Amino acid sequence: MIRTQTLLILTLAGLLAGGCGSDSGQSAMKQGLAAFNEKNYPAAIAQFTRATKRLTDSAPLYYHLGLAHLYQGDMEPALAAFNAALELAPGHSEATACLGQIAYLQNDQPKAQACFEKALATASGDEAKARLLTSLALTEMARNRNDLARLYLLRAQWHNRLYAPALYNLASLYRDKFNLREEALDQFELYVRLAPKGDRHLEKAENNIKRLRLNLARTQAEEAEGLRRDPATAARLLQEGARLHAAKQYPKASKAFRDALAADPLTFSAAYGLAMTYKIQGQRAEAVEAFRRAAVINPNHQDSYHQAAEQAFQLKRYAEAAKLLDRAIARSPFNPASAALMARIRYAETRLPEARAYGEFYLSLLRPGDKTRPAYEKWVRALPVK
Numbered sequence: 056m057i058r059t060q061t062l063l064i065l066t067l068a069g070l071l072a073g074g075c076g077s078d079s080g081q082s083a084m085k086q087g088l089a090a091f092n093e094k095n096y097p098a099a100i101a102q103f104t105r106a107t108k109r110l111t112d113s114a115p116l117y118y119h120l121g122l123a124h125l126y127q128g129d130m131e132p133a134l135a136a137f138n139a140a141l142e143l144a145p146g147h148s149e150a151t152a153c154l155g156q157i158a159y160l161q162n163d164q165p166k167a168q169a170c171f172e173k174a175l176a177t178a179s180g181d182e183a184k185a186r187l188l189t190s191l192a193l194t195e196m197a198r199n200r201n202d203l204a205r206l207y208l209l210r211a212q213w214h215n216r217l218y219a220p221a222l223y224n225l226a227s228l229y230r231d232k233f234n235l236r237e238e239a240l241d242q243f244e245l246y247v248r249l250a251p252k253g254d255r256h257l258e259k260a261e262n263n264i265k266r267l268r269l270n271l272a273r274t275q276a277e278e279a280e281g282l283r284r285d286p287a288t289a290a291r292l293l294q295e296g297a298r299l300h301a302a303k304q305y306p307k308a309s310k311a312f313r314d315a316l317a318a319d320p321l322t323f324s325a326a327y328g329l330a331m332t333y334k335i336q337g338q339r340a341e342a343v344e345a346f347r348r349a350a351v352i353n354p355n356h357q358d359s360y361h362q363a364a365e366q367a368f369q370l371k372r373y374a375e376a377a378k379l380l381d382r383a384i385a386r387s388p389f390n391p392a393s394a395a396l397m398a399r400i401r402y403a404e405t406r407l408p409e410a411r412a413y414g415e416f417y418l419s420l421l422r423p424g425d426k427t428r429p430a431y432e433k434w435v436r437a438l439p440v441k
Contacts, residue, residue: 080109084116091123099123114144121153130157148174152187164194185215192224201232202401202409206416209388213419222246223256229385230263237354238385240267282320289319296328305332316348323352327359339366347379357387364396373404391420402438411438 087102103120110116121136134157140150155170168191175187192207205228211221226242229235243260250257296311312329315322330345346363350356360383367376377400384393394417401410414435421428 080106091119096123096127112143114140114147118150146177148177159194164197168194181214185211185218185221189221189224203412204228206412217249219246219250233381235382235385236267236271285318289315289322293322293325300332305336308332321352323349326352339370342366357383361392368400373400376400389420391417407438408441411435
């Protein structure tokens with residue numbers, strides 16, 4: 056009897072000790088989270104480490120411990136903590152993404168990309184997907200694979216138009232790699248409107264906005280200097296050119312359009328009409344220049360870019376065609392025609408991974424049930440990914 060009572064007492068004491076240990080671990084974790092939220096990472100690490108001695112099966116605990124170490128710049132303990140989280144929860148998307156972040160910081164871009172892609176496959180929520188797509192873009196930017204970086208950033212914007220980091224990185228990409236100053240300015244301005252106060256990139260973005268505005272204003276002033284305009288004469292000649300074009304008198308129409316542009320160099324319809332007459336007559340090189348001029352006069356006219364790029368492509372001037380499309384994509388990123396033409400250009404240049412990426416982007420923009428999808432998708436799937 057006494058022996059039985061003693062056994063019961065010892066068992067109860069063990070259970071109570073275990074319960075107290077669990078409570079102690081939970082308390083340490085709560086204190087760690089409080090310190091973490093206050094950005095007191097050393098205190099958070101101390102509390103999380105204490106909690107791990109009691110809580111051995113908590114993936115969130117090891118994940119936050121890894122984050123605290125990562126924010127402190129301590130890579131090795133961060134790696135150990137994230138791997139521990141993944142052992143407990145193999146599908147932990149955030150821990151996988153953090154392993155990718157560490158690989159990126161260590162300049163192991165293939166490993167970073169693999170981690171980000173794995174995390175993206177299991178990510179839920181548009182903001183999480185936008186964040187991972189932006190991370191993938193950064194790995195491509197680090198390798199100077201600018202087409203792929205741009206497409207990742209556009210996909211990030213597709214998931215979340217308000218995700219500020221995607222805007223900032225796209226602005227930097229347009230400014231540094233594509234030489235698209237106006238489009239970079241647009242993205243920086245959007246970023247400044249959306250970024251939270253205290254964001255570490257805000258000051259840089261504001262400085263970039265000032266510089267870009269100043270450069271663009273200087274360029275516009277130089278272009279306007281000495282420009283002579285006679286809109287009345289240009290309008291009369293434009294009307295004559297349109298009449299001759301309708302009558303299929305293309306050489307005469309071309310002259311009328313050229314004369315209209317000489318009278319007023321900013322007459323968009325004359326530049327576009329001239330380009331169309333050149334195209335009809337098979338004068339591709341002249342058509343490229345005229346469509347390009349139309350696009351300069353009216354930068355928001357998508358068809359001018361597309362027509363110029365298509366003519367340059369037919370002339371096998373692929374680099375020129377791609378550069379024309381770069382601006383079209385920057386101004387209207389979700390236009391399927393731009394993605395399709397860029398896929399053709401990259402394929403002609405034997406840049407097959409980029410051709411596939413643009414082809415996949417084109418497929419994502421097609422309307423459901425489009426009859427051209429099966430054949431196009433078959434072509435895209437046959438291209439190499441890397």
